Amino acid sequence: MTLWFIRGLLRGVVTTRYPVRPDASAASLPTPPAFRPQALTRPTADRLVGICPSGALRRDGSVLVYDVGRCTACGRCAAEAPHAVTGSGEFELATTDRSTLIKEIPVREEAR
């Protein structure tokens, strides 16, 4: 047990300072996508809705309804439409109000 003690001392502290300070390891976490409304046309939005495996996306008229809670950050939408979808880098998503997780992204109307 003494050996373990010395080993522990030699190993040093690895504990994160989060939440007092940000943690660097957060940078490589998968995060929910953010959308670029300029590039988000109606067909693109429909394609994204079709490809989302977790049902986080739904188009309601000219709005893409995005449920961050249901999003698994699988990255399929970003792979499908890299010009319209990018990573948000946000991981602090906890909320006490479920409705705040539902975002409405405006969809660019095509000229008819």
Place this chain on the structure above:
Amino acid sequence: MTPLDLLYAAAACWLAAAATGMLAARTAAGLRACCALSGAGGVAAAAGGGWALFYGNTTVVSAGGSTVIGGTLQLQSTSLAGVFTALLGVVAVSIALYAPRYHSPSGGTALYLAAYNLALLACLAVLAAGGMVTFLIAWETMSLACYLLILRHPRDVSAARGAFWFLALSEAGFLLVVAAFVILSSKTGSTTLTGIAAHASSVAGGWRAAAYLLALVGFGFKAGLVPLHVWLPEAHPVAPADGSAFLSGVVVKLGVYGIALFAFRLAPPTGTWPGLVTMFAGALTAAIGILYAMAERDIKRFLAYSTIENAGIIVTAFGAAMIFHAAGQWALWAFLLIAGIYHVANHGCYKTLLFLEAGVTEHTTGTRDMDRLGGLIHRLPQSAVIAFVGTLGIAALPPLNGFVSEWLIFQGLFQGFRTGSHLTAILIVLAAGILGLTGGLAIFAFVRGFGIPYLGMPRTRPAAEASERGQPVLGPALLALACVALAVGAPVVLYALDKMARAVTGVTLGPLLLPGDLTVIPAHADFSAFSPTYLAVFLVCALAVPVLIYLAGRPRAGSVRVPVWDGGIVRFRPRMQYSAMTFSAPTRVTFDALYRPSVSVTRPSDDDPAGRSGPVHYEAQVTPVFERYLYRPLVRCLEWLADLVRPIQSGDVNLYLLYVFAVILLAYLLGAV
């Protein structure tokens, strides 16, 4: 008028009860009449016994003119027998209250009640016997009556087996008892007990010791000393509940009475070693008795083993008393006699109670197997409370009576250092240690003995549907009251027992033991003191404190009651409870040298490891060591001898005439010499 007159009245009642039972117990009214007579006899016996305690020894009364074997019916009431007589009376009364509801009127019941009341009568005769011949005849009558009593259901093989065990060991013991009496009687030239006691000092030490050892073994068969105990667990389960209660409450105690008679009254052996032998016989009996009790799941067998344990405790106290006598510590001699006899009374009450409640359980559920019971406290609340009182008593937990007498015995044993011999002192402390182990195991055993049948969930449908309606309550309740009285009234009891001890030993403990303020100073003035009465009052008050605190301080705000946290399981099932056998498994593992358990696990698909769909069958059997390694060889040996002498019995009349002739010739020749 002497206490004997009350005993005559009791005897008359019991004789009448036997006759009524025989003739009329086929009807409910006859059954009740028989029990009423039996109960009246019990009242008379209890009163007579209590009176005899204070009265001292009466003179020997010769009654009847029979001169069959050179003696008349000699009767005497003594202080020592008084305790046992009073116990006999109390047991008889409670059984009389119990029996009318327990038995249904029938021919079998009639015979049973006749045998039972004859057994009561014979027990009374043993206790009132003033002469050797009377004693022996009464003793033998008692054995035969008890044999019939155990054979309530003669067609049942196990009943026949249990009764046979009882009879065989009784007869073996009887022979030794006869021999012991013959030695003392021939050496003192007297056949009355008083006469033998008066001339005992003239008997050589060797003869006294021989007589004592013969008596110890002979009465040990009845008292259930290991290894002479094997009849108890066989006979108790097969007898009716009140019969078992009577066997454990009284008949076993008569064995103890016999030992006390030889150890303290007739011709106490000289020297330290008879005391040591007695003490260790008792201590080992106690330890082995409780260990075997732990391996039983049949309630009555469990209680029978517990009886063995308690007999062991009493005999240990007697043995230690004899040691102190040899060491000249007269006060301790008398004190341990008192403590032992106190335990006799206590055990007689709570063991009878527990057997009666076992009968209630068996009647309402149809089984004695603890692992088929459970949750009876909800179905049989009155019985459960009564049984709980008995359990507290037998587990020697304060404030009940078992605690008082066991505590006194321990206090006596702790005085071992006053014997003057280091070796003896160490041996006495060793015996105290064995008794300590026994006491701890007894608590464990009775937590199990009460918890498994009465607490938890019912394990079978009959247990779930048991009903208390129509079940006897009064008899056991009377005994529960007696238990409480023996605890709270300890100073009174000790005052009476002090009278008894003075009659037997001539030593007066009086003010030393009882300073007069409900306190008891056991064993020695500068050792310890306590008051069972105050203890009981204090414990009740102490238990009330948390209740009062709860009532006073419970939150006024609304609280929520939710079920027990169960890990989210669908529902608890009875099979998820500790069972009697699993509860005692740690003991089984710790003492496996004694138990030599054989474990077998079988599943139907053992050859098919993935197909383990079948039910598991698990069994752990305790080896019956004494039956297998002591009695079985003995029985084989006897059978072999019987085979040897079989040619003598040819069936030829001429040959038999020759035998008669040879015997007469031999008698003449011996006479001529």
Place this chain on the structure above:
Amino acid sequence: MTAVEPKTVPGEVTMFQVASPHLEAVVRDLAPALRLADMFASDGDATTLRLVWANDTAGQAGYVITETPLENGVYASVSDIAPAAFVEECEIYEQFGIRPATGKSLNRVMLPPHADLPTLGHKPQAEPEEAHAQHTVGGQAFEFPFGPVRQVGVESLYYGLVTSGEEVVDLYLFTWHKHRGLEWRLQGKTPEQALFLAERTEGLSAVALGWALAAAAEAATGTWVPEAAERTRAVALELERLYNHAAAMAALCQSTGLTVGQSAAEIALERLLRLNARAFGHRYLFGVVAAGGVSRAPDADGIRKILPGAYGEFKRASEALLGTNSFLDRLEATGVLTTGQAKDLGLVGPVARASGLATDARRVPGGPYGDETAIAAATAGDVLARFTVMLAEAAESVRLIGDFLDSETGSGAGAGIAELPRTSGTGLGWAESPRGEALAWVELGRDGRITRARLRPASARNWRGFDDACRSQNVFTDIPIIEASFWLTVAGMAR
């Protein structure tokens, strides 16, 4: 052999048709030589019973599948000959309502009591007998209920621990609390959609299950995956093995009460998980495997830079543990599984290898693994043997990752994806997950959607060895140690 019409599918898989009356004889023929790796039914025009046999012999590794169309919905009791099939017989009853012809009692595996759940075929006529729960132990033993809500941070699982107070007489598990009906859910999904659920069947072997399912779909459509993508899958799989073995080490320390060791192992575990996130963008490697290839290339430089340090933590922790006698004493001779038991029960992975069975799906030719892949082995069959096997495998994983990243034969490990044609077909896929061989079987309809998918994670196999391992012991407190050394998930069993 009474087989008809052999036909082959891509990979080292041979298929035979076996007529229903001959099934018993064929099983009798195959059982001594091959390992019954899986058994399942499919509902088509007639219910078809498929038995997947694995050949573990070095150099001949591969799979044999026997197909038996069932007449009148009965089949010979396979488990009477090959005991490993018993759990599957129970599953087939729950999913299709058909049971072995012998009418033997079947246990409850996935079906919750009194549940009205959709099934793959007919509903079972009656509830499963739950035979193992009806103990007639005669009061000499009782059931110690444990769960389903157990310690903190573990999955829901019910242990019925039958004990005599001291000995473990029997132990059985209920896992139906976690049955999510995955095989039912996969019906009608495209392989791409199915992968999403397959990874979440048993998240701790997401790569292995994803690979197995993707490989099955690729086999069904005859798709060839780019070699670089295959190597990327292998890198991910070995990273998965590494972090799982680190997690198992932490769990072993926790179960033996060695908190310092647990912390050391958890430092290694966290560093390996961060490596995963750096290399593939997900701590548990979800989403790496795609149908027809991989969705992303690994950050090879990141792996080369971080892996030695992370594995160094792992190695330091494991070496310190191997020098701690109080720890090893708890492991030695605990939870012993004999070779015979492991073989009869068809166990896989480190558990089987620690009991002397050299089974490893990585040995099947056709994948990115070469012949020189070392298969760790031990014979003692106890917890210590499983621990040492895991350590040896971790070392081999590090070597393999380096090999794949610097592969001479191709472009190393990279992204690459082949389009799956939308055709019908059937295929078997496999991968060696950290817990052992994971199997997937896929039947695709004409539109390329799944009509029947069978997922068999290693956990579904190895739990059946758990009670035997526990019963070899008479000490309750060893059970958590045994559970940690198996390192299984309930999710994989109750999928």
Place this chain on the structure above:
Amino acid sequence: MTAEELRDTIARQFGRSLHIRTLDTGSCAVCEQEIRLLSAPHYDLNRLGFFFTPAPRHADLLLVTGPMIRAFAVAARKTYDAMPGPKIVVATGACALGGVYPDDPFTHGTVDAVLPVDVWIPGCPPSPLALLHGLGVAVGRLAEKVRDLPFTEEHYPERTRGGS
């Protein structure tokens, strides 16, 4: 009790020490692994005054993972009922928030179909950092951010176009 009152009570009563019981209602074992890592040296939730407790009787917070399998709902409810009030339920991971399994014969699909959820933590799985943030939010120690996040690119000017 309204949500605001509950939060006040919690901030007052659990400001410094909070005991957590986890509940798996059908997860894939990965959320459990991340929860276990909370007590690992890298995250060490005890430094923040959070503790795990196996007994729901001692727990203040129920950390629920998985899509709430119907067969498990009774056990989940029992666990919740066994906790003394005031109590917090945290739905953890995409499964618990309805992202993986729909409402069908096998699963309820979301935890709030059975238990009254107070805090939602998205993520598949939520990383230990996300869990720490969620616990902080649950006791009112950390601010909620997601309310103000539009998840449109304007909000993330530091990110380059097309970066993923």
